[in-house]
Amino acid sequence: MNTFRIGLIGLGGMAQAHIRWMNEAGRFRIVAVSDVNAEAMAQVGEQLGIAEDKRYADFVRLIEDPDVDAAVSVTPNNVHADIIRACLQAGKPFLAEKPFTRVFEEAVPLLELYERQPVPAMFGFTYRYTPAFRYARELIRQGKIGAVRSFSIQYLQGWGAALYGHPYVWRFDKAIAGTGTLGDLGSHMIDMARFLFGCEFEELSAQLHNIIPERLDPVTGNRVQVEVDDFASFLARMTGGIMGVFQTSRNAVGSGNQHEVSVYGDSGTIHVSTLDPDRLVWIREEEPGQLAKATLEAPKHCHVKQYEDFLALLEGSATDGLPGFLDAYRNQEVLDAVIRASETKSVVRIRQ
Numbered sequence: 001m002n003t004f005r006i007g008l009i010g011l012g013g014m015a016q017a018h019i020r021w022m023n024e025a026g027r028f029r030i031v032a033v034s035d036v037n038a039e040a041m042a043q044v045g046e047q048l049g050i051a052e053d054k055r056y057a058d059f060v061r062l063i064e065d066p067d068v069d070a071a072v073s074v075t076p077n078n079v080h081a082d083i084i085r086a087c088l089q090a091g092k093p094f095l096a097e098k099p100f101t102r103v104f105e106e107a108v109p110l111l112e113l114y115e116r117q118p119v120p121a122m123f124g125f126t127y128r129y130t131p132a133f134r135y136a137r138e139l140i141r142q143g144k145i146g147a148v149r150s151f152s153i154q155y156l157q158g159w160g161a162a163l164y165g166h167p168y169v170w171r172f173d174k175a176i177a178g179t180g181t182l183g184d185l186g187s188h189m190i191d192m193a194r195f196l197f198g199c200e201f202e203e204l205s206a207q208l209h210n211i212i213p214e215r216l217d218p219v220t221g222n223r224v225q226v227e228v229d230d231f232a233s234f235l236a237r238m239t240g241g242i243m244g245v246f247q248t249s250r251n252a253v254g255s256g257n258q259h260e261v262s263v264y265g266d267s268g269t270i271h272v273s274t275l276d277p278d279r280l281v282w283i284r285e286e287e288p289g290q291l292a293k294a295t296l297e298a299p300k301h302c303h304v305k306q307y308e309d310f311l312a313l314l315e316g317s318a319t320d321g322l323p324g325f326l327d328a329y330r331n332q333e334v335l336d337a338v339i340r341a342s343e344t345k346s347v348v349r350i351r352q
Helices: 013-025 038-048 059-064 077-090 104-116 131-141 181-197 306-314 325-344
Strands: 004-009 028-034 070-073 094-096 121-123 148-156 201-209 214-216 223-225 231-238 242-249 258-265 268-273 279-287 290-297
Touching: 004 013, 004 059, 013 028, 013 306, 028 038, 028 059, 059 070, 059 077, 070 077, 077 094, 077 104, 104 325, 121 306, 121 325, 131 181, 131 258, 131 268, 131 279, 148 181, 181 201, 181 231, 181 242, 181 258, 181 325, 201 325, 231 325
Parallel strands: 004 028, 004 070, 070 094, 094 121, 148 242
Antiparallel strands: 148 258, 201 231, 214 223, 231 242, 258 268, 268 279, 279 290
8 A cells, every 4th residue: 555755734733643643643744844933843853753844934935845756735724825835736625724825815825726726635634534423414415404594503612711811813913813712713604504404595684702901921011902803603504594603712711622513304303512522412203293403423434534645635536525615715705704894894705
């Protein structure tokens, strides 16, 4: 079996998770690394035994390296577009973190380039690989709750709450992140809705809000204004008339990583959450006038790893449900609509 040679771009904390996942998959070998932080590059380079001439300050050189079969990008949002563009221009397969780009204006020319010269591409919408979510998708497709009419979805974390006094980091910097919790957590909610129901967003209304307007810069010791949202909510209508309620926040005290969905159909309901990633709750009518509630274990075939799908993509056999280039682009399209709806206080139709 082939081993794919990977160039890893971005060596911050999340890179260690990707390194672990690649090691677990067993058929990836990291042969080159890139980061603007020389200290991080030296540290990870030593950790992985990467030769000095394969440690690149310029990610374009890594992408163009003929010894690199595919790139994995784990960087802040402000370089997503440049890395995707470089991979497309070099014809290099890649896996990149979400969101697709910092702002929608960066996404449009990338789609045009991709349509001219497509490249195998995957994006880090990792909750598609939570067994309970995959099982929920399967049950919905099998009609186990009848026609889906509505759903509520939320993604809550608590680390940004005033209680903890979290300092100013790049995720609070609009120039780097583009948005706050909307792009960081909200992009996962948007992707999950498209993944579960296989349909697109048609229109929405939204509110973005900043709860903590200033945070302490740990470098300068000064208070810095936060210009991005740390709470987002929106109402959406999807194709087929499915109605959705979305909420995300970093200020939910007691929520570690709480991403969950309740789906309401004509003949039943499904509840699924990262708090119980291997099980879901199914409510349906067991006998006329009598509801039954069951907790179901996700079957073995729903336990799919992200890098298993990336491996299949590189081998030319992309699997059903793999988050590809157009998934990421459509996601950015919806993020842009949420921003416009909040700014204009109006209902915004999604570009079709």
